[in-house]
Amino acid sequence: MSDMTVTAVPEPTLRVEALGVNFRGVQALQDVTFSIPADGVSAVIGPNGAGKTTLFNCISGVARHVGKVELDGRDLSRVRADRRAALGIARTFQTPLLISELPARDNVLLGAHARMRAGLLGSIMRLPAVTSEETALRARASELLELFGLPPADRRPVDSLAHGDRRRVEVARALLAEPRLLLLDEPAAGLGAEEASELLAEVEALAATVGTTCVLVEHDVGLVMRVSRHVVVLDAGRLLVAGSPADVAADQRVIAAYLGDDWSEVEA
Numbered sequence: 604m605s606d607m608t609v610t611a612v613p614e615p616t617l618r619v620e621a622l623g624v625n626f627r628g629v630q631a632l633q634d635v636t637f638s639i640p641a642d643g644v645s646a647v648i649g650p651n652g653a654g655k656t657t658l659f660n661c662i663s664g665v666a667r668h669v670g671k672v673e674l675d676g677r678d679l680s681r682v683r684a685d686r687r688a689a690l691g692i693a694r695t696f697q698t699p700l701l702i703s704e705l706p707a708r709d710n711v712l713l714g715a716h717a718r719m720r721a722g723l724l725g726s727i728m729r730l731p732a733v734t735s736e737e738t739a740l741r742a743r744a745s746e747l748l749e750l751f752g753l754p755p756a757d758r759r760p761v762d763s764l765a766h767g768d769r770r771r772v773e774v775a776r777a778l779l780a781e782p783r784l785l786l787l788d789e790p791a792a793g794l795g796a797e798e799a800s801e802l803l804a805e806v807e808a809l810a811a812t813v814g815t816t817c818v819l820v821e822h823d824v825g826l827v828m829r830v831s832r833h834v835v836v837l838d839a840g841r842l843l844v845a846g847s848p849a850d851v852a853a854d855q856r857v858i859a860a861y862l863g864d865d866w867s868e869v870e871a
């Protein structure tokens with residue numbers, strides 16, 4: 604036996620503990636504790652108003668909360684949002700936030716903001732590349748678009764793209780910084796079942812390529828159960844259950860409170 608040690612990535616990637624958020628009397632999250640294993644796609648599900656977006660806001664550092672958020676064993680509770688981004692937490696928003704007049708590739712390049720000095724980003728989009736870092740970022744942005752089946756040289760405003768392609772551009776932008784943890788808030792919202800399924804399959808493949816742990820919010824429970832490694836169920840701000848898709852689908856509280864008739868679609 605060699606005495607070489609294998610450096611294992613600590614598992615889990617993300618842990619939240621006793622997380623709570625109160626918006627002037629509305630208890631959006633209460634005593635939420637769970638872990639997300641490293642790598643692959645995991646999901647947060649729950650009815651409207653369950654606290655899914657608020658949870659992402661806590662993890663990315665934009666919502667004030669009690670309790671703890673840990674990434675790879677490091678407590679980030681007192682770390683500001685911009686610093687959390689620099690430490691490898693990226694996200695997309697429930698409502699798309701693209702710069703409508705800019706082409707897809709420039710929108711993807713905006714994803715470099717978490718890691719770049721102010722000013723450099725503007726020059727990257729307007730001027731010829733000067734540093735090897737700029738050249739590498741442009742190449743990476745093009746590559747991500749290509750992996751999503753989008754032509755990187757397309758200079759049309761991103762607004763003229765189909766809805767599903769705009770959602771792809773958003774995910775590509777979040778992946779540009781090669782985040783450790785990627786939070787996707789309803790990336791397939793507004794897409795039909797088939798296109799949603801295609802998009803999530805692409806996200807799964809890309810997250811694996813980049814080595815990102817991906818957590819997504821998605822309302823199509825059947826789809827979630829198919830793509831996810833781990834599922835967290837929220838209900839009215841509380842954790843109902845967290846576990847493998849099979850465990851979650853078999854949980855009587857989930858069936859009663861959330862899955863209802865849908866649950867029969869899930870292969871437990």
Ligand SMILES: Nc1ncnc2c1ncn2[C@@H]1O[C@H](COP(=O)(O)OP(=O)(O)OP(=O)(O)O)[C@@H](O)[C@H]1O
Pocket residue numbers: 626629630631649650651652653654655656657658697
């Ligand atoms: N900024 C805010 N101020 C006051 N209340 C808020 C705020 N943001 C969210 N809430 C409330 O917190 C609760 C959780 O909202 P949240 O948006 O996190 O739910 P969600 O699970 O993402 O819902 P949806 O599926 O509709 O996106 C809701 O009752 C919501 O009205």
Ligand SMILES: [Mg+2]
Pocket residue numbers: 655656657697788
């Ligand atoms: Mg939401």
